[in-house]
Amino acid sequence: MAVTIQVLASVSQIAGAQWGLVTTAQAEREGITRLQLARLADAGVLERVDRGVYATTAAPTEHRTLRAAWLALDPARTAEERLADPVAAGVASHTSAAGLHGLGDLLDDTPELTLPHRKQSRRGVRLHRLPLTDADVTLVDGLPTTTEERTVADLLRDGHDLDHVAQIVGQGARRGVIDLDDLTEQVEPVARRYDQPDGRALVEHLLDLVGLSRTALVRMLADSAEGRELVAAGRASALSDLAASFMPEIDTARLFGLDKIAANTFAGIDVGKILGMTELFNITLKPLHDQIAAAVSPQLQSALAITNTPAFRSVLQATQSPAVKAAQQWLGSDVGRQATQAAEEAASRSEGSGGAT
Incomplete structure (x- = not known):
């Protein structure tokens, strides 16, 4: 009995x-x-989970098969000893890595492990021999695992369904756990296999499949209330610029009530916050703006060009202010139209007088 207790204590340690x-x-x-x-297994103290691998009754069941398969790669050494060189130790990859990262819904019941050197395969385990660097590996619950970006590249290299891989990219982008620049580099070698000229185009295609590409985001923004406000603000800005061009003596800021809200300029529309994808929009905001400008009518392109300036933020706020609404009503009234006509005539006389001089 004492021997059994000593054995059990050593096993538990x-x-x-x-x-x-x-x-x-x-x-x-x-x-x-x-x-x-x-x-000990016969007594119900241990459970045999793989050839040469046992689990204690307190062992967590989640990913247990994968962990047992990893231990069986080098069964004589402990996990602590092997983690001194995680790349050489073998790394959870492909569907197993996606499961550990909690991305996508790929079937991951067969452990998949990648090693940089040849290893005899075992039944019930998929072994991949691929080059790995330290930058390709991270620890997930103590298990060496390919990074999210490397996992996507490996799945594409292995020929997995593009829609399923796109779901992984989309989830990772929304959570902010996938670096799109790093992903672009990782998928570069397989881009042409998917009829894309380079890694960036392949990433854009994957994002488009889940509605997160720049093109898809333009459509989403255009259909939103915020997008309509953006266009409305562009029209208001264009009107202000147009008025200034033929009414140089009129203070258009005062006319539109902008001087009253200048001190309250807001920080701009946080499109990422609106759609719940701040990290993704931080990466795609500039290209998104360019596509909006290209998508709208020529009459609005010049107005939308000012969206990169602080003045635009004031105008956007102004479009919702009572002062601007009052100014718009005044411009539409008989008195407003008469005042506008008088201002135009005054501007013409001033221009003619300057020319005579």
């Missing part, structure tokens, strides 16, 4: 540092025989 799992090779290093492990 090993397993406690690696998700409640222990291999027969690790146990043998501590003087524990395979027969003793088998007896």
Whole structure:
């Protein structure tokens, strides 16, 4: 009985540092025989989860098969020893990595592991031999795992359905856990396989499949209330500029009531916050603006050009202010039209007088 307690204590110490799992090779290093492990399993103290791998009753069940498969790659060494060089230790990748990252809905019941060197394959495990760098690997719950960006590239390289991979990219982009620039570099080698000229075009295509490309975001913004306000503000700005061009003596800022709200200039529309994708919009905001400008009618393109300036923010706020609404009503009234006509005539006389001089 004392021997069994000592064996159990040794097994628990090993397993406690690696998700409640222990291999027969690790146990043998501590003087524990395979027969003793088998007896503990028969007694219900341990559970055999893979060839040469046992789990304690307290071991978490989530991703247990994958963790057992990783331990079985080098069963004599502990997880702590192997993590000193995570790249060489073997890395959870492909569908297994996507599952660990919580991205997409790919079936990940077969453990997939990548190593930079040749390793004899095992039944029930998919082994990939691919070059890896330290930058390609991160730890997820203590298990070496390919990064989100490398995982996407590996899935594309392996020929997975493009729509399924796009879902992973979309979820990662929304959560802010995928760096689109890094992803662009990662998928560059496989871009032409998917009929795309380069990595950037492939990333844009993946985003478009889930409605997050620049083109899709333009459509989404155009259909939103904020997008309509953007266009309305552009029209108001164009009207102000037009008025200034033929009424140089008129203070158009005062006319439209902008002087009254200049001190309250707001910080601008946070499109990312509106659509719940701030990180993604931080990356795509400038190209998004360019596409909006290209999509609208020529009459509005000049107005939308000012959206990069602080003045635009004032105008956008102004379009919603009582002062501007009052000014618009005044311009539409008989008195307003008469005043506008008088201002135009005054401007013409002034221009003619200047020419005579």
